[in-house]
Amino acid sequence: MAKVLGYQVATNTTIYKETDMQEIERMFDYLSDLGVDGHTITPGYDYDAAKRDMTKRLNLRPEDFFLTRAMTVQKFQKIENWMNQYTFFGTPVYFEFLAGKRDLTCSAWAIPTRNIRGWKAPCYLMTDGHFSTYAELLEQTDWDRYGVVNSVARDSRCENCMVHCGYEPTATLGLQAQRGDTWKTIKFNFGAKPRAAGRGSEVLAYNGVSSGNGHLTGKRAEPAVKAS
Numbered sequence: 001m002a003k004v005l006g007y008q009v010a011t012n013t014t015i016y017k018e019t020d021m022q023e024i025e026r027m028f029d030y031l032s033d034l035g036v037d038g039h040t041i042t043p044g045y046d047y048d049a050a051k052r053d054m055t056k057r058l059n060l061r062p063e064d065f066f067l068t069r070a071m072t073v074q075k076f077q078k079i080e081n082w083m084n085q086y087t088f089f090g091t092p093v094y095f096e097f098l099a100g101k102r103d104l105t106c107s108a109w110a111i112p113t114r115n116i117r118g119w120k121a122p123c124y125l126m127t128d129g130h131f132s133t134y135a136e137l138l139e140q141t142d143w144d145r146y147g148v149v150n151s152v153a154r155d156s157r158c159e160n161c162m163v164h165c166g167y168e169p170t171a172t173l174g175l176q177a178q179r180g181d182t183w184k185t186i187k188f189n190f191g192a193k194p195r196a197a198g199r200g201s202e203v204l205a206y207n208g209v210s211s212g213n214g215h216l217t218g219k220r221a222e223p224a225v226k227a228s
């Protein structure tokens, strides 16, 4: 409907431990044939607030749902193939990082979060303080305390994080650039886009109303109906 109304439409997908990557590939087939303009994708790791919420409110074990770094690399093994099959919004350098092909460090200051309390430090996922201006956030946050450098977590809460708001700007800004990155990124973002998959009609998609409980309850959607 959004496409019919003329909007640019993008989807965002978070991958969890339980996520079946074959199913994600079928979803991208389906979405690409619907004419969706592009996708972002990111690993779901056990960030502080989510972990606490899952333990206290839902009485569930975070380790059953969230990805470690090793699991993320394993889940994203096909991402480089997908880059040629589907239109992703992002940078090939970040996707190489997710696939374990190269290392990046976090630059959370480049995609900050601002909420009603102010500019959140250090990032969207962790809250160690708020500042009234972006300049204060930049100047008063000890950025050297955060992120993972050479496989060592400078803060234990960062240990499994590979999320795009922390690492994508490192790729985008070329902070750890390697030869060929700029051309690769320009080609990826401005070159010809992959064609529609042509396999979407084979996908059994649930097109009814969601229970709203998401993956946390372990509930399954009603039996799938064939997409028309």
Ligand code: SF4
Residues within 6 Å of the ligand: 047, 106, 107, 108, 122, 123, 124, 125, 126, 146, 147, 148, 157, 158, 161, 162, 163, 165, 166, 167
């Ligand atoms: S690695 Fe960066 S983005 Fe991830 S939780 Fe730590 S500070 Fe935030």
